[in-house]
Amino acid sequence: MLRGVDAFAIKLEAFGALSLGDQAALNTVQGPVRRISAGTEIVAEGQPLRTAYILREGWTSSSKQLRDGSRQVIDIQIPGDHLGLSGILLSASDRTYTALTKVEVTQLDTERLLDALGTSPNLARLLLKAASREEAMLVEHLVSIGKRDATARTLHFLLELGARMRLVGRGSANRFECPISQATLADALGMTAIHLNRVLRQLREAQLMIFREGIVTFLDVEKLIEMADFDRGYLEDGMGLLG
Amino acid sequence: MLRGVDAFAIKLEAFGALSLGDQAALNTVQGPVRRISAGTEIVAEGQPLRTAYILREGWTSSSKQLRDGSRQVIDIQIPGDHLGLSGILLSASDRTYTALTKVEVTQLDTERLLDALGTSPNLARLLLKAASREEAMLVEHLVSIGKRDATARTLHFLLELGARMRLVGRGSANRFECPISQATLADALGMTAIHLNRVLRQLREAQLMIFREGIVTFLDVEKLIEMADFDRGYLEDGMGLLG
Numbered sequence: 001m002l003r004g005v006d007a008f009a010i011k012l013e014a015f016g017a018l019s020l021g022d023q024a025a026l027n028t029v030q031g032p033v034r035r036i037s038a039g040t041e042i043v044a045e046g047q048p049l050r051t052a053y054i055l056r057e058g059w060t061s062s063s064k065q066l067r068d069g070s071r072q073v074i075d076i077q078i079p080g081d082h083l084g085l086s087g088i089l090l091s092a093s094d095r096t097y098t099a100l101t102k103v104e105v106t107q108l109d110t111e112r113l114l115d116a117l118g119t120s121p122n123l124a125r126l127l128l129k130a131a132s133r134e135e136a137m138l139v140e141h142l143v144s145i146g147k148r149d150a151t152a153r154t155l156h157f158l159l160e161l162g163a164r165m166r167l168v169g170r171g172s173a174n175r176f177e178c179p180i181s182q183a184t185l186a187d188a189l190g191m192t193a194i195h196l197n198r199v200l201r202q203l204r205e206a207q208l209m210i211f212r213e214g215i216v217t218f219l220d221v222e223k224l225i226e227m228a229d230f231d232r233g234y235l236e237d238g239m240g241l242l243g
Numbered sequence: 244m245l246r247g248v249d250a251f252a253i254k255l256e257a258f259g260a261l262s263l264g265d266q267a268a269l270n271t272v273q274g275p276v277r278r279i280s281a282g283t284e285i286v287a288e289g290q291p292l293r294t295a296y297i298l299r300e301g302w303t304s305s306s307k308q309l310r311d312g313s314r315q316v317i318d319i320q321i322p323g324d325h326l327g328l329s330g331i332l333l334s335a336s337d338r339t340y341t342a343l344t345k346v347e348v349t350q351l352d353t354e355r356l357l358d359a360l361g362t363s364p365n366l367a368r369l370l371l372k373a374a375s376r377e378e379a380m381l382v383e384h385l386v387s388i389g390k391r392d393a394t395a396r397t398l399h400f401l402l403e404l405g406a407r408m409r410l411v412g413r414g415s416a417n418r419f420e421c422p423i424s425q426a427t428l429a430d431a432l433g434m435t436a437i438h439l440n441r442v443l444r445q446l447r448e449a450q451l452m453i454f455r456e457g458i459v460t461f462l463d464v465e466k467l468i469e470m471a472d473f474d475r476g477y478l479e480d481g482m483g484l485l486g
Binding site (some may be wrong): 066073114136138 | 381
């Protein structure tokens with residue numbers, strides 16, 4: 001049976017019901033829980049990738065280092081997300097995964113996972129849905145960095161994170177724990193930390209949003225969604241996550 | 244049996260051999276060839292997506308329109324790529340696919356495709372590899388727009404396109420047909436057309452690369468790869484595509 005803490009299963013169930021067989025399969029493809037301390041590089045870019053992980057607790061980032069030493073944060077992973085699964089079939093990891101907090105991961109047995117997909121078309125479908133959502137998120141980040149101004153970009157990212165947290169049963173429509181530093185957030189948004197700090201201060205002063213002490217509070221969700229041109233469709237699949 | 248023109252199969256075969264059964268399955272999941280004229284919107288953003296396509300001939304773009312009327316080109320599709328498959332399981336398309344040239348597409352029967360994946364783990368694995376490569380490409384575009392300067396960004400995109408064309412048996416290591424306008428290329432790179440034009444002129448004057456009359460010619464591939472910090476790994480899977 002499914003343990004209550006398995007955010008991976010909770011996430012997949014947001015896309016459709018898992019049978020008992022699917023739930024059992026999800027358990028057999030995961031190894032024991034491993035604890036990793038904050039700041040650890042769990043997977044390094046360029047490293048031959050033989051192992052993927054499910055993040056059970058805590059937050060990680062995926063990033064890519066450029067030759068000049070600068071870094072682009074590609075995305076943030078929260079409980080229920082996988083680390084490195086999309087790269088497992090390629091010859092090497094195309095990004096670095098770093099623990100932003102103390103994390104708990106399980107190792108994913110990808111051969112068993114492929115077998116499980118072969119025997120459960122339902123599981124394959126739910127995993128494909130989850131993968132589609134990840135791709136849609138990447139597209140939104142590309143659009144944010146290419147086209148959205150600093151405020152819309154910041155809001156879009158935090159609204160998305162809030163919706164993702166809610167999807168795995170953490171946080172509410174207007175409040176969630178967000179244990180990432182402003183420096184990491186700035187890297188993800190392609191902004192300087194100073195610029196981000198100014199944007200956050202303006203949002204706070206306008207009584208629209210507060211990001212303080214690891215908690216994001218949306219004071220006026222509807223207005224923020226409007227400001228960010230945030231289209232709930234790409235995350236929700238008709239689930240009404242943002243109320 | 245497989246027709247010689249099935250670029251989709253050719254692309255998948257770059258990731259591993261297709262059995263005769265897999266080849267037959269790929270034929271049964273595709274409908275008859277449809278011809279579509281240049282400029283047509285094949286899939287519109289926000290449209291309920293019930294159909295995905297395989298691009299057999301010609302080029303398309305995927306893009307996202309912002310509320311302010313501006314547009315971010317997300318990617319370019321070439322023969323063998325799919326249109327809309329990653330969004331088929333979500334409730335609506337998250338992007339618009341537009342024919343950049345006269346194109347030929349086949350409609351993809353996604354239910355049959357899911358069935359085929361259930362019966363052929365090999366086919367599932369090759370499709371997952373292709374999807375991983377697409378995700379890696381999206382990540383590279385994100386990094387380009389976030390961090391690479393105009394020249395590196397332009398070169399990275401064209402080197403990638405060249406490698407992709409070569410993967411489906413079109414073009415050589417230093418020359419490929421590239422029937423996209425400078426305006427579309429500029430939109431994809433997040434640059435103005437004027438800026439792109441200047442970058443292309445500089446590259447031509449330095450005898451490094453020529454993009455003229457729909458043909459890209461790399462005059463010094465090694466030097467360009469170095470300038471773009473182009474890591475062949477994410478496309479190649481050990482195939483040595485760029486010589």
